[in-house]
Amino acid sequence: MSEDDEKMTEKQIRIIDAAVESFAQKGYSATSTSEIAKRAGVAEGTIFRHYKTKKELFLSIVTPVIAKFVAPFVLRDFYQLFEEQYESFPDFLRAVLRNRLTFVMKNGPVIKILLHEIPFHEELRQQFKEQVFPQVAGPIERIIVHFQERGELIDLAPSTLIRLSISVMAGYIITRCYILPDNAWDDEKEVELAVQFIMHGLSPT
Amino acid sequence: MSEDDEKMTEKQIRIIDAAVESFAQKGYSATSTSEIAKRAGVAEGTIFRHYKTKKELFLSIVTPVIAKFVAPFVLRDFYQLFEEQYESFPDFLRAVLRNRLTFVMKNGPVIKILLHEIPFHEELRQQFKEQVFPQVAGPIERIIVHFQERGELIDLAPSTLIRLSISVMAGYIITRCYILPDNAWDDEKEVELAVQFIMHGLSPT
Amino acid sequence: MSEDDEKMTEKQIRIIDAAVESFAQKGYSATSTSEIAKRAGVAEGTIFRHYKTKKELFLSIVTPVIAKFVAPFVLRDFYQLFEEQYESFPDFLRAVLRNRLTFVMKNGPVIKILLHEIPFHEELRQQFKEQVFPQVAGPIERIIVHFQERGELIDLAPSTLIRLSISVMAGYIITRCYILPDNAWDDEKEVELAVQFIMHGLSPT
Amino acid sequence: MSEDDEKMTEKQIRIIDAAVESFAQKGYSATSTSEIAKRAGVAEGTIFRHYKTKKELFLSIVTPVIAKFVAPFVLRDFYQLFEEQYESFPDFLRAVLRNRLTFVMKNGPVIKILLHEIPFHEELRQQFKEQVFPQVAGPIERIIVHFQERGELIDLAPSTLIRLSISVMAGYIITRCYILPDNAWDDEKEVELAVQFIMHGLSPT
DNA sequence: AATGAATGAGCCTTCATTCAT
DNA sequence: GATGAATGAAGGCTCATTCAT
Numbered sequence: 058m059s060e061d062d063e064k065m066t067e068k069q070i071r072i073i074d075a076a077v078e079s080f081a082q083k084g085y086s087a088t089s090t091s092e093i094a095k096r097a098g099v100a101e102g103t104i105f106r107h108y109k110t111k112k113e114l115f116l117s118i119v120t121p122v123i124a125k126f127v128a129p130f131v132l133r134d135f136y137q138l139f140e141e142q143y144e145s146f147p148d149f150l151r152a153v154l155r156n157r158l159t160f161v162m163k164n165g166p167v168i169k170i171l172l173h174e175i176p177f178h179e180e181l182r183q184q185f186k187e188q189v190f191p192q193v194a195g196p197i198e199r200i201i202v203h204f205q206e207r208g209e210l211i212d213l214a215p216s217t218l219i220r221l222s223i224s225v226m227a228g229y230i231i232t233r234c235y236i237l238p239d240n241a242w243d244d245e246k247e248v249e250l251a252v253q254f255i256m257h258g259l260s261p262t
Numbered sequence: 263m264s265e266d267d268e269k270m271t272e273k274q275i276r277i278i279d280a281a282v283e284s285f286a287q288k289g290y291s292a293t294s295t296s297e298i299a300k301r302a303g304v305a306e307g308t309i310f311r312h313y314k315t316k317k318e319l320f321l322s323i324v325t326p327v328i329a330k331f332v333a334p335f336v337l338r339d340f341y342q343l344f345e346e347q348y349e350s351f352p353d354f355l356r357a358v359l360r361n362r363l364t365f366v367m368k369n370g371p372v373i374k375i376l377l378h379e380i381p382f383h384e385e386l387r388q389q390f391k392e393q394v395f396p397q398v399a400g401p402i403e404r405i406i407v408h409f410q411e412r413g414e415l416i417d418l419a420p421s422t423l424i425r426l427s428i429s430v431m432a433g434y435i436i437t438r439c440y441i442l443p444d445n446a447w448d449d450e451k452e453v454e455l456a457v458q459f460i461m462h463g464l465s466p467t
Numbered sequence: 468m469s470e471d472d473e474k475m476t477e478k479q480i481r482i483i484d485a486a487v488e489s490f491a492q493k494g495y496s497a498t499s500t501s502e503i504a505k506r507a508g509v510a511e512g513t514i515f516r517h518y519k520t521k522k523e524l525f526l527s528i529v530t531p532v533i534a535k536f537v538a539p540f541v542l543r544d545f546y547q548l549f550e551e552q553y554e555s556f557p558d559f560l561r562a563v564l565r566n567r568l569t570f571v572m573k574n575g576p577v578i579k580i581l582l583h584e585i586p587f588h589e590e591l592r593q594q595f596k597e598q599v600f601p602q603v604a605g606p607i608e609r610i611i612v613h614f615q616e617r618g619e620l621i622d623l624a625p626s627t628l629i630r631l632s633i634s635v636m637a638g639y640i641i642t643r644c645y646i647l648p649d650n651a652w653d654d655e656k657e658v659e660l661a662v663q664f665i666m667h668g669l670s671p672t
Numbered sequence: 673m674s675e676d677d678e679k680m681t682e683k684q685i686r687i688i689d690a691a692v693e694s695f696a697q698k699g700y701s702a703t704s705t706s707e708i709a710k711r712a713g714v715a716e717g718t719i720f721r722h723y724k725t726k727k728e729l730f731l732s733i734v735t736p737v738i739a740k741f742v743a744p745f746v747l748r749d750f751y752q753l754f755e756e757q758y759e760s761f762p763d764f765l766r767a768v769l770r771n772r773l774t775f776v777m778k779n780g781p782v783i784k785i786l787l788h789e790i791p792f793h794e795e796l797r798q799q800f801k802e803q804v805f806p807q808v809a810g811p812i813e814r815i816i817v818h819f820q821e822r823g824e825l826i827d828l829a830p831s832t833l834i835r836l837s838i839s840v841m842a843g844y845i846i847t848r849c850y851i852l853p854d855n856a857w858d859d860e861k862e863v864e865l866a867v868q869f870i871m872h873g874l875s876p877t
Numbered sequence: 878a879a880t881g882a883a884t885g886a887g888c889c890t891t892c893a894t895t896c897a898t
Numbered sequence: 899g900a901t902g903a904a905t906g907a908a909g910g911c912t913c914a915t916t917c918a919t
Contacts, residue, residue: 099901103899177289211465220433255463256463314911501913513879516880583788681903
């Protein structure tokens with residue numbers, strides 16, 4: 058696991074891994090640096106050689122996944138890409154849901170940490186407001202409008218359509234990864250089901 | 263706010279209120295008892311006269327809302343009640359969503375605390391497993407089946423229908439109360455919209 | 468047990484009894500007033516209505532037994548009394564040992580407390596120096612000299628004879644009452660044995 | 673003073689010394705860790721780097737002298753040693769008394785602490801029951817029996833003879849070291865006196 | 878006389894962080 | 899780079915004591 062190592066020493070990696078485990082298990086402020094050190098098998102001081110403070114260690118774990126989360130949306134011509142690649146809105150939904158699902162499954166614990174700590178760390182909320190919202194919302198909105206113009210979507214405020222779609226997708230991802238991760242999920246089937254639901258609701262025919 | 267006061271002294275109420283504020287703002291373990299005391303305008307010792315430990319104080323705040331959350335579902339003949347009262351599934355959804363929305367709006371900060379701390383406190387998870395799941399899931403499932411038999415709902419596993427419906431409703435409640443509480447929401451309209459979405463999805467016609 | 472009640476209220480007696488138990492079990496400073504209150508079945512405040520401080524409560528328990536301990540020796544004409552009453556030194560020893568033994572058995576726990584706390588409370592040490600030593604040592608010394616003059620005792624410094632005699636007697640009392648109180652002691656026999664030992668040692672004639 | 677230093681840091685030694693002083697002066701539970709730290713000239717946290725708890729610090733001081741106390745008796749062939757080395761019981765007594773006296777004089781304050789705290793710490797009582805009694809009583813009893821068989825001692829239960837002898841010796845040691853340490857004691861003379869007393873009592877000729 | 882809520886000082890312990898080695 | 903002893907501030911909690919009722 059750990060972070061994209063680049064020039065990390067082996068101890069540094071062990072520290073990060075230990076920190077992720079601990080933060081995910083007990084939360085940021087209930088985790089002590091000495092506990093991280095112990096779990097990583099390094100001396101207490103070693104942590105502070107690499108990260109000036111506990112918070113810096115925390116941010117170094119959590120910040121990259123915000124960036125990674127945003128990355129796919131900020132590709133130049135993201136909009137165009139989708140326009141060409143996906144013939145219909147359901148295709149688009151399917152792609153996004155699959156993509157997000159793998160993302161969460163790859164970065165599970167860190168995302169858990171992130172979700173839990175966002176309300177308590179101004180820096181994180183800031184990053185969200187500055188990066189995630191504008192970078193992600195814009196492109197998606199354009200896509201929504203695009204499909205609305207093609208008559209594939211009902212005529213509601215794009216933000217509303219986004220919220221509804223995200224609710225359903227997030228609902229699945231959270232149930233699947235955090236609430237009942239031990240169930241035997243058939244992701245393909247469930248993705249399809251979620252997409253169908255978003256498109257047609259629960260009424261028969 | 264505070265808890266149903268009953269025989270609480272005035273200081274006790276101030277302690278609870280201060281604790282709710284602090285826990286909601288910084289999380290359980292980042293909140294110190296001295297901070298709570300200061301905010302409540304009491305001596306630190308006073309807290310421990312009423313609650314043996316910090317955790318007991320915490321649970322005394324959070325446990326009652328779990329009970330309150332479950333309460334409406336455990337009314338005897340809950341199932342029958344709905345069967346008679348609500349002619350159609352949309353009616354039922356509307357009622358539930360409105361009800362939960364008021365519940366969250368009344369107990370906002372405590373629910374925020376609860377949501378955040380559940381993963382870190384075995385006792386809470388226990389209570390959820392023992393009370394919420396069995397007491398709530400059963401009755402709802404019967405209702406779902408009832409409407410399926412009347413042909414108003416597609417033929418999927420009730421648990422799936424529940425998950426999808428909850429996703430949409432929770433999506434609204436969370437956005438409405440926690441993410442963008444400052445928007446000028448028209449609850450009636452949004453409830454209607456959510457219900458329509460659950461029933462018919464996003465396809466036009 | 469409790470102290471000679473005089474005008475003590477029932478609660479006061481319960482407080483004293485509880486305090487004696489607690490002090491004997493855990494020592495003065497490891498015992499909390501709240502614990503005493505609980506054990507006595509009174510409110511915390513009640514203790515302080517009768518005794519201004521914890522220490523005053525403590526002294527009110529421990530001081531009287533110092534007085535009681537000294538009492539038999541300060542009877543006027545104590546010396547004369549013994550001279551007339553006891554024909555020989557062994558008679559005297561027997562009387563003293565029996566007397567002290569009953570004294571300890573009657574005031575067991577308080578004496579235990581006293582012994583333990585003497586080194587830590589200047590007031591107590593003071594009382595000892597002022598009352599016990601002078602009042603007790605003088606009379607006894609006169610008796611020793613008396614028997615030495617009658618040729619019943621070897622010619623050593625009276626203080627040494629006292630020390631040796633006390634060692635043996637205290638050795639029995641302590642073993643009997645504190646170290647092995649559960650043994651089936653035959654006090655009469657043991658008293659005799661101690662007296663014989665003091666007089667003739669361990670050599671077989 | 674301090675404990676056999678081995679690999680102790682200088683600060684650790686200062687902590688132990690300070691703790692011994694404090695415990696001896698005020699007793700275990702009346703001594704605060706902050707006081708020990710102050711006396712040792714260390715930060716309070718430093719104490720807990722070396723000893724997990726106050727109690728562990730306490731035991732690390734007191735446990736070794738129990739071991740040291742027992743040590744001389746558990747030499748292999750202790751019994752035989754004495755049989756050969758000491759021609760008579762008085763020789764044996766003299767040796768033991770001298771030995772114990774030096775032991776107490778070397779470990780004065782710690783023994784004081786030990787004596788005071790034994791009744792309040794289950795762990796210590798345990799150690800006594802497990803180590804001191806069996807290891808010490810057995811060998812001594814064999815020696816007593818040996819001298820009884822040689823006709824040098826009266827025919828009483830060995831445990832009684834032990835108790836009487838110990839009373840006299842302990843009486844001297846305690847008076848000498850704790851009650852009147854400032855007297856000008858002539859140890860050689862007093863040891864001889866105690867031995868003579870044990871053997872022949874107080875009767876002239 | 879008795880209560881028990883309230884207090885704030887002080888307790889033992891843990892924390893994040895520093896720094897000499 | 900890595901260590902771990904050392905720190906002092908702060909943490910949760912208990913204490914003896916006070917006081918309005």
